[in-house]
Amino acid sequence: MLVEATADAEAGALLGGLVGALPALADAAVGVDAADARRLWAYRELHTESVGRVGVPHKLDVALPLPALAAFVEQVQVVLAQRWPAAAPWLWGHVGEGNLHLNVTGVEPGDEDLDDAVLRMVAEAGGSISAEHGIGRAKQRWLPLVRSSEELALWRAVKQAFDPTGTLNPGVLLPN
Structure with missing residues (x-):
């Protein structure tokens, strides 16, 4: 998770303290200046490239209500493992907004059954089938799930x- 505070040094110190207090967090880096921020953002930007090196990803862009986000992440991983055993989910996004990028390697990039399963879970959780990239032609058939x-x-x-x-x-x- 990349969190950026643009306030003052006190906010940065508070954030650093919170990171240190999370027992489940196994590895963390806290930036203290602009150079650190640039390095952390550069690292984050390599995420997409890293996924592409594993295989051609099946991409979904969804949004969920914040209270439903953690349960959705758990549920989608279970469903993928059950129905697509070779699937490897890669999740990232703008968590504070509920925006989630779900990339799945190990499946066909155009697998509409996977789209259907995931987008139905999103709709059942009260989410949106598109967060940043729109409905377009690709998600038209699922629009009645959320409208x-x-x-x-x-x-x-x-x-x-x-x-x-x-x-x-x-x-x-x-x-x-």
């Missing part, structure tokens, strides 16, 4: 009002 028919009808009405000929991003988010 009511009334909401979808309203979205269609707004789209029709602003784009009556359907020339702007045809088939993206809402099917034609």
Whole structure:
């Protein structure tokens, strides 16, 4: 977990104390200046590259209510192990916002059964099937899991009002 405090030195000291007080934390690094922060961020940015070296990842971008995040992380690992024994989940994100990037190696990158299983778990936990990267065409079929028919009808009405000929991003988010 990478946590950054942009306040004063007192906030940094408090954060360092909290890290030291977590008994389950086996390894930690606390940056004390701008150079440390740059090194830690550079390390974090290599995460995606590291996953790619293991295999082509199946990628999902979801958001969950904070109280549901820990249970979801546990549940998704159990489901992946049961249904896709070769699966290796890689999880990271913006935890304070409930945003979770789930990359899975050891499975087919386009496995829609995996998408279906994970996105249904997200919806059941009260989450969003897309956090940062949008619905697009790829997640259209799962949109009714998290949006009511009334909401979808309203979205269609707004789209029709602003784009009556359907020339702007045809088939993206809402099917034609």
